[in-house]
Amino acid sequence: MASNPPAQAPSYPPSQTHTFGYGMDDEGPREEWNPTEESLPPIRGRHRVSKQRGGGGLARSSTVLGVGVIAAVGAGGMATAAPGKPPVSISVPDLPSVGSILSDDSSGDEAKGSTTPLTSAGLTTADTEQGATDAGEVLRSRIMQQAEVQKDQADTAAQQAAQTAAVKKAADAAAAEQKAAEAKETAAKKKAEEEAAAKAEAERLAELAKSYTLPTSSYTITSTFGQAGALWSSGYHTGLDFAAPTGTLIKAVHSGTVTEAGWAGSYGYRTILTLDDGTELWFCHQSSISVSVGQKVATGDVIGRVGATGNVTGAHLHLEVHPDGSETGIDPMAWLQSKGLNP
Structure with a gap:
């Protein structure tokens, strides 16, 4: 380990002796020496x-x-x-x-x-630059990490929105499919019910037809209910005409009681058959009557014959239907069809 060398005083010639202070010596007056910064050599150590x-x-x-x-x-x-x-x-x-x-x-x-400063003592410029670089990298890393987090959050939100939309779409599709299936099932059920009802009605009419029959055979429908014309006093046709040769048998459509049998003016010879429900059936323009008032008849019993009596243009059976004995009649065609008969 190096040590400080002792300071050396300046050297002067032996003939001169310098002292500090004022006075005289044996050789003469003494000089005053005032050391200054310029007169002293630098002490290098x-x-x-x-x-x-x-x-x-x-x-x-x-x-x-x-x-x-x-x-x-x-x-x-x-x-x-x-x-x-x-x-x-x-x-x-x-x-x-x-x-x-x-x-x-x-x-x-x-x-x-x-x-x-003490905090950076012992650090080189490279270390300081490295520290600054590391701090910048840390900041950059944090910014990138935050950006990644925000991106992940945005992606997550987008995925959740997509999943929600997909779930809603699937739910809507399922609901629509279920609704369509229910509608189809309802339509099928309704159709089955209608078919069952039609079948039941056909069976009922078939069974009912056994107790009803058409009034004559070998006929032609010439005039229908409500047909307008000057041939009828009311201005329209009030019944259903079955054209057939004179003498063709007229049968009871259903079982009932004869409530009228005789001449009826423009209707010619007429027989009125009253059914059990009160419906009156008028058989008009007969050539002859085979029953009498108060007589009970069954379905298909002969009650007279086709003729051309009264206001007619030819031989035919004029049939009218009066529910509950009302003065105004209804369409005989529809009534016969309701009983399972097709004129």
């Missing part, structure tokens, strides 16, 4: 303490501390605090700036103190 500049006090303190530590450690690497106390091991930190402070190649009259 390894360890000079530089002047304090600005915030360099802390740097000089660290320098002195480093020098003291180095001097204390010495060659043995141990420092003794006081007699009688055990030596304490001191670990010298790696301070790259100490070498530059202790360098003999200091330029200028004074060595400048270090203004490096």
Whole structure:
């Protein structure tokens, strides 16, 4: 370890002796010597303490501390605090700036103190740049991470919206399919019910037809109910005409009681058969009558014969239907069809 060499006084010729002060010696008056900065040669050494500049006090303190530590450690690497106390091991930190402070190649009259803060002591420029780079990378990483999080959130929201839309679409499709199936089932059920009702009605009419029959045979329908014309006193036809040769048998459509049998003016010879429900059947223009009032007849019994009596243009059976004995009749064609008969 280097040490400070003793300062050397300036050398003068042996013939001259300089003292500090005023006075006379044996050889004459003495000269006064006032040393100045220009007259003294600079003392160059390894360890000079530089002047304090600005915030360099802390740097000089660290320098002195480093020098003291180095001097204390010495060659043995141990420092003794006081007699009688055990030596304490001191670990010298790696301070790259100490070498530059202790360098003999200091330029200028004074060595400048270090203004490096304690927090960055021992760091090189590369280390500082690396730290800044690392900080920038950390910031960039955080920004990218936040962007990724936001993107993930947006993707998640989009996926949830898509899933919700898909679920709603599937639910709507399922509801529409179920509705269509229900409508189809309802239509099929309704159709089946209608078919069953039609079948039941056909069976009823078939059974009912056994108790009803058409009034004559070998006939032709020449005039229908409601047909307009001047041939009828009311201005329209009030019954259903079965044209057939004179003498063709007229049969009872259904069982009932004969309530009238005889001449009826424009109707010619007429027989009125009253059924059990009160419906009156008028058989008109007969050539002859085979029953009498009060007589009970069954379905298909002969009650007279086809003729051309009364207001007619030819031989035919004029049939009228009067529900409950009303004066105004109804369409005989529809009534016969309701009984399972098709004229």
